[in-house]
Amino acid sequence: MIEVRNAMKTFQSETVIRDVSLSVRNGSIYGLLGSNGAGKTTLLRMMAGILRTNSGEMKIDGEDIFENNRLKETMIFLQDDLYFFSQYTPKQMARFYRETYPSWDEERYAGMKQSLGLDENKKINKFSKGMKRQVAFWLALSAKPEVMILDEPFDGLDAVVRKTIKSMILEDVAERSMTVIISSHNLKEVEDICDYIGILHNGTILLERDIDDLKGEFHKVQAAFRKGKEPDMSPLDVVHREKRGSVFIYIVRGEKDEITSHVQAAHPVVFDQLSLTLEEIFIYEMRRVGYAKDDII
Numbered sequence: 001m002i003e004v005r006n007a008m009k010t011f012q013s014e015t016v017i018r019d020v021s022l023s024v025r026n027g028s029i030y031g032l033l034g035s036n037g038a039g040k041t042t043l044l045r046m047m048a049g050i051l052r053t054n055s056g057e058m059k060i061d062g063e064d065i066f067e068n069n070r071l072k073e074t075m076i077f078l079q080d081d082l083y084f085f086s087q088y089t090p091k092q093m094a095r096f097y098r099e100t101y102p103s104w105d106e107e108r109y110a111g112m113k114q115s116l117g118l119d120e121n122k123k124i125n126k127f128s129k130g131m132k133r134q135v136a137f138w139l140a141l142s143a144k145p146e147v148m149i150l151d152e153p154f155d156g157l158d159a160v161v162r163k164t165i166k167s168m169i170l171e172d173v174a175e176r177s178m179t180v181i182i183s184s185h186n187l188k189e190v191e192d193i194c195d196y197i198g199i200l201h202n203g204t205i206l207l208e209r210d211i212d213d214l215k216g217e218f219h220k221v222q223a224a225f226r227k228g229k230e231p232d233m234s235p236l237d238v239v240h241r242e243k244r245g246s247v248f249i250y251i252v253r254g255e256k257d258e259i260t261s262h263v264q265a266a267h268p269v270v271f272d273q274l275s276l277t278l279e280e281i282f283i284y285e286m287r288r289v290g291y292a293k294d295d296i297i
């Protein structure tokens, strides 16, 4: 279990992370979402033990993360801008990883060499941007860490490699309870892979929830009524309402059946009820805090 309790981080006089608490269960995939500059990378660097918190706690299974060498042997942090010993080849890097990570898996390294088809004797700085990211995953997945922290991990990867890597991550989560934290702006991807999400804004967590519970909690209703006569919606928890032509669009929090029967009772001429996508929930939450201003849902 990764536990963050009341974490604060200040750079010079700017507070970037304020009183953040969250927990990530072993064997789960946690998606960290947020606006630009929200503090995601900073929080991930703190969780990876690279940055010290000003106050608060960062622990894995009860042990402090910061500068903890034993824990570092069990975790991998793939940064947004990949830092590599770029004069080295994947083969030379593999030697370094083999010595650093006790759980290094030679068989997986060889298997991925075949499936990715990369030359292990070519200097990393000679690879393309996407290929460098492939090398990073090649090494990271071969190290078989207990915890993987990924900052915008799939940027620049083609669809085929993306799928291969995502299935390997899911396999490691299912088979050996690897714990994964992913920060990404690609909400479709987060929705596909993560089971838990946290939304960070201005250094604080706005919302943290199991993704299925979250999606089951909000519903989008589109309805049109005879002569444009809108029924009384006040018995429902309508968190957003807008009108486009003759169609009313509502975002309603609550039980799907209850919402359906309330709207159906008004005999709508058009009625459609959909779950919100993660992107819509994210935009709705951002509107709630004044970040997104237009009616964009």
Ligand SMILES: Nc1ncnc2c1ncn2[C@@H]1O[C@H](COP(=O)(O)OP(=O)(O)OP(=O)(O)O)[C@@H](O)[C@H]1O
Binding pocket: 011, 012, 016, 034, 035, 036, 037, 038, 039, 040, 041, 042, 043
């Ligand atoms: N080393 C640093 N020194 C000073 N300020 C920093 C430093 N690192 C980050 N910041 C500031 O912290 C804030 C959060 O930055 P961070 O990179 O964590 O955001 P982010 O959520 O990852 O953003 P993005 O989605 O745009 O990548 C920004 O205002 C940034 O300028």
